Amino acid sequence: MTRTILIVEDETDILNLIEWHLRAEKYTVLTAADGLNGLETAIRRLPDLIVLDLMLPGMDGLEICKALKRNPKTGHIPVIMLTAKGEEVDRIVGLELGADDYMVKPFSPRELVLRVRAVLKRVDVSPDEEKSIRYQNLRMDMDSHRVWMGETEALLTVTEFKLLLELIQNRGRVRTRDQLLDRVWGYQFEGYARTVDTHVRRLRQKLGGEYADAIETVRGIGYRFKED
Numbered sequence: 001m002t003r004t005i006l007i008v009e010d011e012t013d014i015l016n017l018i019e020w021h022l023r024a025e026k027y028t029v030l031t032a033a034d035g036l037n038g039l040e041t042a043i044r045r046l047p048d049l050i051v052l053d054l055m056l057p058g059m060d061g062l063e064i065c066k067a068l069k070r071n072p073k074t075g076h077i078p079v080i081m082l083t084a085k086g087e088e089v090d091r092i093v094g095l096e097l098g099a100d101d102y103m104v105k106p107f108s109p110r111e112l113v114l115r116v117r118a119v120l121k122r123v124d125v126s127p128d129e130e131k132s133i134r135y136q137n138l139r140m141d142m143d144s145h146r147v148w149m150g151e152t153e154a155l156l157t158v159t160e161f162k163l164l165l166e167l168i169q170n171r172g173r174v175r176t177r178d179q180l181l182d183r184v185w186g187y188q189f190e191g192y193a194r195t196v197d198t199h200v201r202r203l204r205q206k207l208g209g210e211y212a213d214a215i216e217t218v219r220g221i222g223y224r225f226k227e228d
């Protein structure tokens with residue numbers, strides 16, 4: 001099955017470059033050159049992944065990301081944010097708004113393709129895994145990628161889902177940041193430890209209460225999901 005990637009980028013050179021590399025990998029590519037168009041295309045075509053530039057005319061990448069994550073139809077679509085150098089604060093904010101990854105310009109298109117592949121892999125769940133995973137009143141549905149706390153749904157991003165899964169499946173055992181990067185993000189490199197922390201913080205906020213507390217911080221090492 002071909003996967004569809006939407007690129008939202010106003011710089012034509014970059015747009016063409018990314019498009020070329022993704023097409024070479026047999027992805028179906030949709031493009032939009034401004035924010036509003038990007039958002040409309042995302043809602044109408046429901047791509048498998050969105051490569052989203054931060055600085056866009058009209059509606060910027062952060063606003064689009066927020067709008068996508070709020071919409072139940074598009075909330076699950078993973079987003080890779082493109083930022084220019086020096087947009088450190090925005091990068092972190094971008095992740096907090098639910099972007100699954102980001103790349104700093106100028107980047108190698110090959111690297112972007114690898115990231116796209118890694119993020120899409122996070123979405124896939126291998127067939128031998130259980131259909132649903134439970135912890136007390138919390139239920140993770142593996143087919144639909146949805147998480148329920150009793151009757152209430154926790155709207156998690158793909159990355160948050162995978163992170164929670166990794167922690168719950170290893171209940172009672174500490175997972176280091178490196179292990180989490182490796183298992184959830186599919187790669188690791190310097191400076192990403194903070195990314196893990198940011199995502200854990202978001203995950204706790206979304207789960208709230210007892211489930212937030214069930215994710216324990218193990219100082220200087222990583223995180224552990226409480227045993228029942």
Ligand code: CA
Binds near residue numbers: 009010053054055056
């Ligand atoms: Ca731009």
